[in-house]
Amino acid sequence: MTWADTLLLLPELIAATGASILLIVPVLGGRARGHMAKWAMLALMAVTALAVIGSTYAVAGVQQTPTFRAMFAVDAFSVFFKLLFVVVIALVTLLSEDFLSEERYSTWEYYSLLAFALCGMMFMASGVSLITIYIGLELLALSSYILAGYYKNHEESTEAAMKYFILGTVSSAILLYGISLIYGVCGSMRLSTIAAALSTMLSNDALMFGIMLLAAGLCFKIAAVPFHVWTPDVYVGAPTPISAFLSTGSKAAAFAVFARVFYVAFPAFHLDWSNVLAAIAALSMIVGNLAAITQTNVKRMLAYSSISHAGYSLLGIIAMNEMGLRGILIYTMVYVFANLGIWATILMLRRHAYAGESVEDFRGLHKRAPFAAFSMVVFLLSLGGIPPTAGFIGKYFLFAAAVQAGFGWLAIVAVVMSAVSMFYYLRLVVAMYLEEGSGAETIYSPSLRFVTALSLTVTLVVGFIPELPIRQVIESSSHLVGRVVQR
Amino acid sequence: MVELAVFFVFAAVAVIFALVVILHRNPVVSALSLVASFFALAVMYVLLEAPFLAALQVIVYAGAIMVLFLFVIMLLNLQHQREETTRPIQQALGYVFSAAFGIGLIFYLIKYAWIRAEQTTPFNSDARAIGIRLFEAYVFPFEMVSILLLAAIVGALLLSQRTDLRGRPTTGVDHPSGQNPEGAAASPRTGQPSFDAGQPSPAAASRRADPHHEGAK
């Protein structure tokens, strides 16, 4: 370990130190200045982003710089995700402003936990050993459990936190069990060493069992179908900004891990696990979309939609080719921004101090807030995958990858289910534009406006000028894809 | 030969007590059975020539963590919790899937147990070797865990805090006077129920009356 190694770790160090500073401030007398917390958090995010960008210079020209005995690596893939995480956390910070000023909970600790979650997510993106990945995942999960229960006065929030915690702990145990089996077979937790050990190995039941348990643990984090039961309750019960965080940042981090682990470590056994994951993906798409149709609560609907999107993204992992990995990266980004925009709109609607939850709250929104209504339409179209928006690009990559890899039937399921999903997305559009009525009142703060505008920009830019992001994504994923091609 | 006998005896003990943990209705018995199971596990470590791990297993799990578990169970006075089965179909499905999972697990493990893992280096499990491994090879995950624990502590404090910034209760119904409706059961500084029933002043003692004591009256 040298100073250079430590420099590569700078973004994580800054996030962890920043989180600790945010904790100490109220003790030193900053308790009263709760409104300062937001700016401190945004400053921290800015510094972290700079550090992440700075670490790209370390990887310029080198594919990967593994440090700390190859447990932590900075590469273009991790930098891509880390930047995404920082932006997500910054936007969630902006979304949280109103929630925190209304409710009388300590702001500093809230942001501190968000920063800890960011730290965990960055460890997940950079981890190249199962042990670092696991600890990063736990750090994210622990922070999320607590944040989900931050509404201590609300029974629903406590219930959500409890459900999330218990199911999350079980899934962590399953994940850990899978890791232990893989370690037992391969003798290492390093992804590259595992890949090397597997390439000389015939099919092995214990290993397959380990891979399946690992996949099950990760499927819980991305909320894919047999492991999705927590999602609707938690998204509805948790504070709305935290629901936004769980459906975007937390999920994106899990996908980063999913992609890295499966693309780097297990390509040799692709034939064995791809069918199981394909079944999971198909189930997620079908159950998620069909269940979403019947929902009247928008948060619940978004939860089921989020389940179905986990199914779409899984296509990229099942396909196990260049197109698939690029698809995951680009789809994650697109999905994150579209979702954040929708959550911002939900936060804007209020009915007696509570965020708008039912579809009726959206009635006639285009008259009261034309910009929000318009951007909402764009986000919904993007989630549905309609051409001029970003969602189309993402879905195109994923579906094409599945077809390329010989999973044509899965691609057909995905297309059909996308069409089904438009049904409930358009129901919101109909409520906003065609139905008259008094929906919830709107409080459109500058922060929410900024989040919406930024998400809208990204969604439209990726939709209309896809070359730029695609080039970036190719660059970010090339070294992982390189390994796949070598196979 | 002796080792094998010891192994099977303590393996049986571990499994039986583990079953008691999940099957017994009384949480206190469950917790104590878990302790017994941990002891049996510690014997396994001794058999694996890792006495250091065995001692740590007992100190950390049996000596500290489970004591706290028992503490909480007794403090909440959870006795004979019975829950009505509200969704019998889901419960049945749960049993079926767990059974399938368990059978699959046992099947694979039995199938795999006959393949010997290759031992490359002699297993060294004394404190010095573990310390060196922990602080050289695994120093990075070790430090990560310290961040994890910090976040966990913060979370535990936040969730258990009974008052908010302005000293009002954050659990239960809002009380107009801003006082804790439970008769200020929480001591103002620690926010936890106080056990110091023997206050020098009778006034203070009655103010600090614990929910448990109130139940006794």
Next chain:
Amino acid sequence: MIPEPLMRYLVWPTVKFLVAFVIVQVVVAAMTYIERRVLAFMQARLGPNRVGPWGLFQAIADPVKLMLKEDIVPANAEKVGYFLGPMLPLIPAFVVFCLIPFGPPPTFVVTHVNVGLLLILALTSTGVYGIILGGWASNNKFSLMGGLRSAAQMVSYEVPFGLSIVGVLMLTGSFDLVRIVRYQESHAWNVLPQLVGCFIFLVAMTAENNRAPFDLPEAESELVAGFHTEYSGMKFAFYFLAEYAAMLVNSCLMVSLFFGGWSLGGVIMGRQVGLTTVNLQHLGLLGGVIGATIFLVKVMLFMVAYIWFRGTFPRFRFDQFMDLGLKWMIPLSLVNIVVTGILILAGAGTRYPAMGEVVLTLFGIVVIAAVILFLMKGPKPKARPAGVAHARRVSEV
């Protein structure tokens, strides 16, 4: 004739264990008498003086009384837990005696484990289950509160208890009590370089044993008799026995870790001076007996110190007690570890390897002096709530 391995692995350990067991019983019986006499002396009373010469047979009369008493089981008690409660703490308390070297090896060492100290810590840490279980199973609020206090107390003081030993481990580099004792012969008694560690150990061991001034689980002015309120007869005697056995274990640890174990002398300029391990081993069995006697005398000094504490200090209030453990003892022991580590590293490379230990001794003296000065200064008078001030006035009248 018994085959040799059987002798070596079964018969001799059993004999040794039985001897140790008997010694423990005798010491505990003696302690009941000593405690009452010493306490009486401190409080200007006579104490037991009727049964036998100087009341000596009181030590026999007490157990007989306990054995003959009626054994009462509360109607609504959890029967199994109520029976198990007093038994559980006895098991670790006696098993631990197999791991403590009472005299120079090989005679007075029952088993020799290279992580002996850790195993002792592990076993003693489980003694609390009996107290918690008994308190809970009695189905009595006071018993439950006593058990809960005991759990909180044990868990809180387990940490400084363990951390205070770390300094010794760093100096000696072993978990093996025999090696720790022999290290002290070639250097100095660990109490000198580890003055702070010894101080913390002393406080923590008193707390671990629920002894005054930390006997909050059985504080009679608050909880009737705490966790053993409902216990009588032999079951109560078991708790009593376990407590004294645990005290004995901790005193043995104290002597082995900090006060040179069975040896009385040292290795000076390469020569064995006084009753060191090597010299005692030359004397054969006699040497073993001498070593064990020295050990027992040292141990009894600490047993008497327990009584001394009981006679001297007023009981802590529970929150003060937890503050002491969590806010003072743990940070202090961590500082001790860091300073010890730094000084060992600093002394290692130099021409004066003992320098680190000398500086450590000075450090210890400074810290203890600071603590004493701080205590003598007394707490700052704080603004008290009205109720307390009133109560105080009443008491001052």
